């Protein structure tokens with residue numbers, strides 16, 4: 601059997617935000633792995649902590665965010681303990697992020713050309729490439745993301761490009777800098793469907809060619825099914841079920857996952873409300889036991905008081921739910 605290598609391991613991650621002296625406990629005990637050359641999804645409704653998870657992986661939480669506990673291992677090394685220079689190297693060579701809001705990813709006052717040069721300079725430092733060689737690499741990678749006129753793009757500033765172009769520029773930079781891990785936060789959802797589809801297909805083909813590992817964050821189960829090999833179902837800052845995408849879709853175990861599947865294909869803020877009454881709990885005072893218990897039709901005393909632990913359904917599928925565990 602081929603040996604699995606994990607490019608990323610997120611271990612028991614808890615993250616809070618503090619606003620006006622009130623602490624909100626957003627992520628709680630989040631754990632998942634990303635195998636090299638695979639695409640892993642995180643899906644859940646608005647506000648469940650998807651962007652927070654990705655930002656923590658890049659170690660770029662906003663200043664009011666605190667990592668309470670946990671580890672993020674990139675090729676075995678905890679990025680939360682990396683010295684500054686090493687962390688910078690990790691962001692330049694290791695992981696890159698496509699932000700949910702494409703305008704926040706690029707520096708508005710620097711030309712695309714100079715942003716590429718900056719990104720590539722570090723990645724190819726050892727090879728001592730000339731500026732012309734670096735720009736050739738940039739142009740090539742712009743072509744791979746279907747931006748047909750690389751020279752024009754390189755000579756533009758971000759505001760001269762459309763949102764879809766900017767996202768594709770970000771993907772191209774990540775690729776040209778030969779980063780191993782792409783953190784994609786709702787790629788393309790702010791854009792029109794054809795461009796979203798193009799971006800998803802591009803990401804999928806890069807993963808399939810073995811060049812890239814991806815963490816894909818989305819509201820959409822359709823996107824998860826299309827792009828990922830394994831999936832994590834997130835509810836209110838916790839991962840309630842996970843495993844091989846196919847198995848989770850065919851045999852959802854957690855009442856929340858089942859409800860998600862019932863409101864296919866796309867969830868907006870209120871999407872799930874149709875399936876299950878109530879909404880995400882108040883993070884400043886989260887439920888003591890299972891975070892889903894207040895909305896769960898099957899919850900009992902144990903669910904309200906104890907944290908569910910992971911229970912294996914098969915080698916590639918687990919659920920954190922007392923009720924599913926007991927086969928109810």
Ligand SMILES: Nc1ncnc2c1ncn2[C@@H]1O[C@H](COP(=O)(O)OP(=O)(O)OP(=O)(O)O)[C@@H](O)[C@H]1O
Nearest residue numbers: 617619626645646647648649650651652653662664
């Ligand atoms: N800088 C911040 N300060 C305080 N609270 C924050 C901050 N950023 C996020 N939050 C809160 O943390 C929770 C999770 O937010 P996050 O952006 O991670 O959710 P999300 O799953 O990405 O949602 P969406 O699908 O809408 O993008 C929300 O309740 C949000 O209000």
Ligand SMILES: [Mg+2]
Nearest residue numbers: 650651652700
């Ligand atoms: Mg988000």
